[in-house]
Amino acid sequence: MTESISPSIQDYLKSIYSLSGSGEASTNALALRLGVAPASVTGMLQKLAALRPPLVHYQKHQGVTLTAAGEKAALEVIRHHRLLEAYLVESLGYSWDAVHEEACRLEHVISEDFEQRIAESLGHPERDPHGDPIPSANLSLPHDISSKLGEMRPGQSAVVQRVRSDDPALLRHLGALGLIPGAQVRALEHSPFDDNLTLEIASHGPVVLGPAITLNVFVEVAP
Amino acid sequence: MTESISPSIQDYLKSIYSLSGSGEASTNALALRLGVAPASVTGMLQKLAALRPPLVHYQKHQGVTLTAAGEKAALEVIRHHRLLEAYLVESLGYSWDAVHEEACRLEHVISEDFEQRIAESLGHPERDPHGDPIPSANLSLPHDISSKLGEMRPGQSAVVQRVRSDDPALLRHLGALGLIPGAQVRALEHSPFDDNLTLEIASHGPVVLGPAITLNVFVEVAP
DNA sequence: AAAATAATTTAGCCAAGCCTAAATAACAAT
């Protein structure tokens, strides 16, 4: 029935899933994200499209998107990954900057039984430690209504929803600033040319943040 | 320095370790245990012996044993495996017959950090759910002084130490009998020809057990 | 000791996933 979906394939599906949020994923972008030569990506895409059932829609030179089967497989891996991240933090005392790598290795090998048990022991959490939503057991995801921190303007208040980064150093930095999911923030000032944002973070001092940070933190702006 | 030790190599080392408890491991025995053709084993053994440092002592037609480096690597994997089995039972509510398969997949991918955290959270256990000793963090193992249940004779009492099996069905059966590590038993009768043993298991009725069982359960006989 | 059997090794092959180098297609700019 379903051809075995190798760890490598799972990684491709994950990457295609996140890159094709905005349209189609390009060969180059995938190669960059996967740390692999573009030619290798082409080869794999051809293979994924030739599987029965196909996991991707692929036509030469036109990027790639997931089929329904591909998306299902991707969401299964993403659920594993995010549940694991939550479990590592909640139950084993990992810090949020150390979980990504471990989850990346574990996500390919845990059983559905394991998945269910950690989900249960965590009380079926809806978000991982970075604020990313965890696909439910039937693989549905809530609609995302957050906007970028960098789009806030002076006077607006918001709650941090999600931090998009796997870089331990950046995550530690954000943690030290208190810029973590749930944090209350208020925009104080915006510099038009460098796009810096001066931000007041509840229970921490005000800070000036560049776009490298503000474009990767997502917030829900207060009404 | 150390060439990367792939999951496949780890499996070979594990198998060589347990098979060479009694002397040297043969190509055929390894093939059988690993579920692989004998020719594949030969190929891998040649490779393991050619690594720098070599992981095995190997000479054509003469079986194989681990080098110091090979044994270290084997014990690391075994520590992972047994700690994981303990963790799955203690912290995630697995039954003892379901942990082997999961641990077999996880053992190759967990980090030293993960290992340390589960060891700590379990209070550095000395045995896994089947009674197998867990190598300590510095990879030492206690000397085993147990004997086979099948060697008990009427009148002797003992405590079950260890059950050697990965077969879920057998483990469930033993669990139902109460024949688990820690159980107190007394030999009532021994049939010389079929080697059956009639055993009284504390808090359970007496049962007659064949050698398929009694040779795979290890006990410490009371003085 | 020779022959039969069993165990092991060699030889040659395959699939998965990666690589580099060369060819081609798409896109942008004059």
Added chain:
DNA sequence: ATTGTTATTTAGGCTTGGCTAAATTATTTT
């Protein structure tokens, strides 16, 4: 429209860890 640039694909190879079939070595039996 032609040229240059960039993105992508093709072609050919490599490594890992398997496989089968045939050859060889070891062991047992007669």
